[in-house]
Amino acid sequence: MSADLAILITGALPYGEESQDLLLVDxxxxxxxxxxVTHPDAAGAQRVxxxxxxxxxxxxxxxxxLREPGREDxxxxxxxxxxxxxxxxxxxxxxxxxxxxxDTAGVVEQVLRLGQxxxxxxxxxxxxxxVGRKGERLAELAAMAHSAAQVRVFSDDGDxxxxxxxxxxxxxxVKAFDGVIAQHAQEPRLTVGSQxxxxxxxxxxxxxxxxxxxEEAIIARDCLLADHVDSxxxxxxxxxxxSVDIVAAAKARGTKVTAEVTPHHLLLTDQAAVGYDPVFKxxxxxxxxxxxxxxxxxxxxxxxxxxxxxxxxxxxxxxxxEWDQASPGMLGLQTALSIVVLxxxxxxxxxWRGVARVMSEAPATIGVLAGHGRPIAVGEPANLVLVDxxxxxxxxxxxxxxLSRNTPYExxxxxxxxxxxxxxxxxxxxxxxxxx
Amino acid sequence: xxxxxxxxxxxxxxxxxxxxxxxxxxxxxxxxxxxRKLPTLRGRTVVNLFYEDSTRTRLSFEAxxxxxxxxxxxxxxxxxxxSKGESLKDTAWTLQAIGADxxxxxxxxxxxxxxxxxxxxxxxxxxxxxTHEHPTQALIDAFTVRKHLGDVEGKRIVIVGDVIHxxxxxxxxxxxxxxxxxxxxxxxxxxxxxxxxxWPVTVDYDFDRALxxxxxxxMLRVQRExxxxxxxxxxxxxxxxxxxxxxRRALIANHGIVMHPGPMVRGMEISPSVADGPGSVIxxxxxxxxxVRMAVLYxxxxxxx
Numbered sequence: 001m002s003a004d005l006a007i008l009i010t011g012a013l014p015y016g017e018e019s020q021d022l023l024l025v026d027x028x029x030x031x032x033x034x035x036x037v038t039h040p041d042a043a044g045a046q047r048v049x050x051x052x053x054x055x056x057x058x059x060x061x062x063x064x065x066l067r068e069p070g071r072e073d074x075x076x077x078x079x080x081x082x083x084x085x086x087x088x089x090x091x092x093x094x095x096x097x098x099x100x101x102x103d104t105a106g107v108v109e110q111v112l113r114l115g116q117x118x119x120x121x122x123x124x125x126x127x128x129x130x131v132g133r134k135g136e137r138l139a140e141l142a143a144m145a146h147s148a149a150q151v152r153v154f155s156d157d158g159d160x161x162x163x164x165x166x167x168x169x170x171x172x173x174v175k176a177f178d179g180v181i182a183q184h185a186q187e188p189r190l191t192v193g194s195q196x197x198x199x200x201x202x203x204x205x206x207x208x209x210x211x212x213x214x215e216e217a218i219i220a221r222d223c224l225l226a227d228h229v230d231s232x233x234x235x236x237x238x239x240x241x242x243s244v245d246i247v248a249a250a251k252a253r254g255t256k257v258t259a260e261v262t263p264h265h266l267l268l269t270d271q272a273a274v275g276y277d278p279v280f281k282x283x284x285x286x287x288x289x290x291x292x293x294x295x296x297x298x299x300x301x302x303x304x305x306x307x308x309x310x311x312x313x314x315x316x317x318x319x320x321x322e323w324d325q326a327s328p329g330m331l332g333l334q335t336a337l338s339i340v341v342l343x344x345x346x347x348x349x350x351x352w353r354g355v356a357r358v359m360s361e362a363p364a365t366i367g368v369l370a371g372h373g374r375p376i377a378v379g380e381p382a383n384l385v386l387v388d389x390x391x392x393x394x395x396x397x398x399x400x401x402x403l404s405r406n407t408p409y410e411x412x413x414x415x416x417x418x419x420x421x422x423x424x425x426x427x428x429x430x431x432x433x434x435x436x
Numbered sequence: 437x438x439x440x441x442x443x444x445x446x447x448x449x450x451x452x453x454x455x456x457x458x459x460x461x462x463x464x465x466x467x468x469x470x471x472r473k474l475p476t477l478r479g480r481t482v483v484n485l486f487y488e489d490s491t492r493t494r495l496s497f498e499a500x501x502x503x504x505x506x507x508x509x510x511x512x513x514x515x516x517x518x519s520k521g522e523s524l525k526d527t528a529w530t531l532q533a534i535g536a537d538x539x540x541x542x543x544x545x546x547x548x549x550x551x552x553x554x555x556x557x558x559x560x561x562x563x564x565x566x567t568h569e570h571p572t573q574a575l576i577d578a579f580t581v582r583k584h585l586g587d588v589e590g591k592r593i594v595i596v597g598d599v600i601h602x603x604x605x606x607x608x609x610x611x612x613x614x615x616x617x618x619x620x621x622x623x624x625x626x627x628x629x630x631x632x633x634x635w636p637v638t639v640d641y642d643f644d645r646a647l648x649x650x651x652x653x654x655m656l657r658v659q660r661e662x663x664x665x666x667x668x669x670x671x672x673x674x675x676x677x678x679x680x681x682x683x684r685r686a687l688i689a690n691h692g693i694v695m696h697p698g699p700m701v702r703g704m705e706i707s708p709s710v711a712d713g714p715g716s717v718i719x720x721x722x723x724x725x726x727x728v729r730m731a732v733l734y735x736x737x738x739x740x741x
Contacts, residue, residue, distance in 0.1 A: 195546075203631035206546040206568030206606055211630070276547030320525055322545035324566070 005425055006030075006041040012050030012386060014376045016352035022055065024382040027424035032378055048430065050386055053419055056356045058090025058383035059337065060363040060372050062153065062182070062260060063236060063308035065329065066092075066123070068114060069107070070099025075313035075403050077114035077123060082401035083311070083333040084121045085428040088385035088418040091122040091364065091372040092311075092333070096133065097158040103128035103139035105147035112149040120428045124369055127151040129161050129170045129181060138170060145177040152368040155182035157236055158283075160218055162188050167222060171231035178368055180232040180258075183222055185243070186284065190214035195324055197270040197285040205273060207323070210285045212240040219243050223250035223257055234366055235259040237310050239284040241294030248303040258366050260308040261295050263339035264330055264408060272408070278319050278326030279406050282312070299358060300349040306363045309336045313404030331407045334400050337387065338414035345389075346415065371424075382425035385418060393417040393432075401434070437735045440553045440560040444571040444607040449614050456579050459724075459731040466503065466727070474730075477506035480737055483536040485527070485552075486563075487513040487543040492698065492722070493563050497540045500729035506737075509536070524548060528555035538737055541565070559736040567601045573697050574607035576728045578615055580721050581652055584693050589616030594646050596622045596678055597656030597705060600629045600667075604697045605656055609635055622646045623678065626667040643678050647687040654695040655680055655705050671704050681707040685715075693717045 009022040014032075021036035022029060023045060031039040061084065067075035077094070084092045094111050096102030102111060108125035115123020127144035131137055133156040144151040154174060161167045161183060170181050191214045196202050198209020219235055223246065226233035238244060238259050247259045269288055272280040280286060298304040312329025319326050340359065344350035350358070364373025374380040392413050397405035421429040428435055437454070438446040447455070466472045482501040484494050494510065501508045511531075518527060524543075531539055538559045541549040546566030553560040564570040581588050593612055599605045599621050612619050613636040620638045621628065632639060640646040647653065658674065668674045680694065688694070694706075694716045702708050711718060 198630050200631035200634035203629035203634070204606070206566055206603060208567075209630060276550045317523060321523055322543070322548045322551065324545045 003041045006045035007048055007422070007425060007427065008036060008042050008045040009048045009050040009055070009386070012053050012055045014055045015356060016054045016389065022050075024422060024425040027382055029376065029378055029380050029382050048420060048427070052388070052390065053386040054352055054389050055376060056088070056352065056385050056387065057360040057373055057376060058385050058421060058423065059088045059359045060367070060369065061089055061092040061309050061311065061333065061336070062306060062363040062367055063157070064092040064094055064311045064333065065097065065313065066094045066111070067313060068098065069110065071315070073403065074315045074318070077111060078118040079401060079403045080311070080313070080333070081115060081118040081120035081123060082434055083331070085421050085423070086401050086418060086432075086434060087333040087335070088337050088387065088421055089121050089333060090383040090385070090421065090423045091124060091369055093124045093126050093153055093367055095155060095157045096126050096128040101128050101132050102126070103131055103133070105140070105143045105149070108144050108149040108151055109147050120434075121423060122369070122372065124367060125149045125151055126153045126155050126182065129154045129156045130166065133159055135159060135161055135163055135166065138166070138173065141170070141173055141179065142177065145179060152177070152179050153182050153234070153366075154179055155184065155236065157182065157184045160184050160186040160188060162218070164221060164225065168225050168229060171226055171233060172229045175231050180234050180366060182234040182236050183218065184236050185215045185218035185222070187214040187217050190217070196273045196281070197287050199270060199288060201270045201273060205276070207273070212242055212287070215240055215284055216242040216246055219246050223247070223255050226257055227253065227255045230256070232256045232258075237262050237265065237284055237308065238295065238298070238304055239265050239287050239291065241291045244294045244298035244303055248298070251303065258305040258362070259303070260306045261299055261304045262308060262310045263332060263336045263343070266292060266295055266299070266343040267339055268408060273323075276323050278321065278323050279330065279408050281323060281326050281328050282330055283328035296343060296349055299344065300354070305358065306366065307336065307340055307358050308363065309333050313402050314406050315404060319406045329406070331400060331402050331404060333402070335395060335407065335409050335414060337418060338393070338416050341389070341416040342414060382422055384422045386420040387416050388419050389416050391417050437739050441571050441732055441736065442550050442553060442560065442562045443569050444574045444611040444614070446571070447611065447614060452575070452578070452611060452614055455575055455728070455731050455735060456582060458735060459579050459728050462730050462734070463727045473503050473505060475505045476734055477501070477504040477737055480506045480537040481509065481535055482506045482538045482540065482733065483509045483511055483531055485511045485531065485539050485541045487518065487548070488564070490542050490564065493542060496722070496725040497563060497729050499726045500733055503726070504730055504733055506733070524552060525555055528552050531558070532556045538733060561732060561736065564603050566603070568603050569607045570603040571607045571611070572725070572729055572732055573604050574611040575732065576721055576725050577608055577654065577695060577697070578611055579724050579728050580695065580717050581693070583724075584717060585651055585691070588612060591617045591651040592620070592649065593617050593652045593654065594620045594622055594650045595654045595656065596643060596680070598627050598658045599623050599656065600627045601659040602656045608654065609637055613637070620646050620650075624668055643684065644687065647684055649689050650692060651689055652693045652695060653680065653688055655700070657697065657699060658701060658705060675704045679705060679707065680710050682709055685710045685713065688715070695721060697721065
């Protein structure tokens, strides 16, 4: 019996190492190397020329904003999925700050089904920790966990669960279904009216500062709480050198804490605010060069577990306005891999196995998402991405698949374009273009 | 001259002195005239785009433009299309369409005039943006210092009060340093921005110590409306620590002057006897405002003709 779907990728480099052929049959990696060509299904397989291209497990983003339901003018599940596939992702976790908030089984199932309908990546909803993300009372976390969406990650992202008792209770409660609380670490009283990183640049620009200590204080507190109740804590978008130190100390103590960093916090500094272009307004804000150095080192040595995009599309009118009135956030899905190559691979801080670890394996593990972040090996799900490490591409917001245009990399030439993405053996992207 | 005046930092020593010299000449040209009006900007359109109330600054710019014979359009955000939700960019395009040669922009958002300058062909003058800058106020202050003390270079100037929220302080620090003054900022630590180490100033928390022998003391308005929280315990304590009274006035050099950009909170920031007493140039600052702004408008707009 012949396979329904067979693809033979020739001459590609798994993890940037030895050249191999890969045969994908009905959603799994059926054979590799010599066996791929001699396999009975290889004869009728669609051939994809992978000569010189690097193969990695399909990327997994633990931190995406899709805006649907509620702000379909900024992004839909479908357009966000397209951006993700073009960026090399096969799975994304959708943050719950939608309208209505994804704080019930009904809304998370709606997001799940919209993702299934788009069919470009697996869209895994994240549930809100508190009702309406208001930080007042716990949402029905178990209902979301036991829904069709099988939610395992909970977050009030965009806002911090700042009440220490509520944070403790949420950490304890999700243990019942191996959940994790993903905290947006921002002490609200220390960041009233804040617009950008507090430091020399904010002092000169006359903007209210977002001090590093407002992030670090919450991370320190939450690590202690996670220790106390022996629960899993994940810290979203680490942005300061001090935060890296706190997470390192907690991990050394045995705390069940994981952490993420965004591509933009690995590259851009608060100097970007000097022109008052709100495309550079993001929360947490862009920090300083010493922070970038610490974040890169933290990611290289494993203190920071993953890279997550914090892909935050915003409609043009929400960004083309005064800085203090603009919505914080940037696009990230289609540029993330390139920025990681630029900031981590090219300087020699991370090899391609390291990229696979921080952009696929670890995020899937933290999010308890089966079938993703698996090794490139026979019998494993064929969720893969092909990258041309020798080529470059120029970012044009108008060319991106997102409905929004708020990329901070407009006009930049970036390395390592994604050439192909496979979701369960089916190409979603070929030759850098969406398929179908 | 730069194309726009968005920050006092846009001015080199040379361009700043050029503005001050031009101010001097304009002052002389209109002094004693029955009709205090020059034909220089006839046919040019100056728009006062005010997103924030400021009667004193708007009147000053309006008087300046009218004395140069420009057509003046006053645009107040209140009751305008802005209150109906129009964006700054759309407003910019409207002003572009009606042919504004210069736009004087006051806005509660730091950086708004900077953004505006990217959307219009006309010259943009920052008339105060959020807690960022107010460059013409700094030019007024430098002009006033020069008039009374002969020169700005080498003068010891103390700026006192709510530095963190003060656009006047930021512009003055930049301009006075460019002109060679030694600037000391005095305030409680809560009213000084973090990152101030990068500014070309010295900082002192002790007003008495900082005052000894200075040439000019600039008091700042305490911007209670920008303070969501207590930056100091009570106005009484603030006044005791950082208010300028007769005792402190006596610590300034004999020739020293007392300045305030207004509006003043008498009794808290400054005692009435000091505000109205010898060496106070506060009223003169307002008067100088018109001719300084005439110079700025003239130089920006004549650069294009």
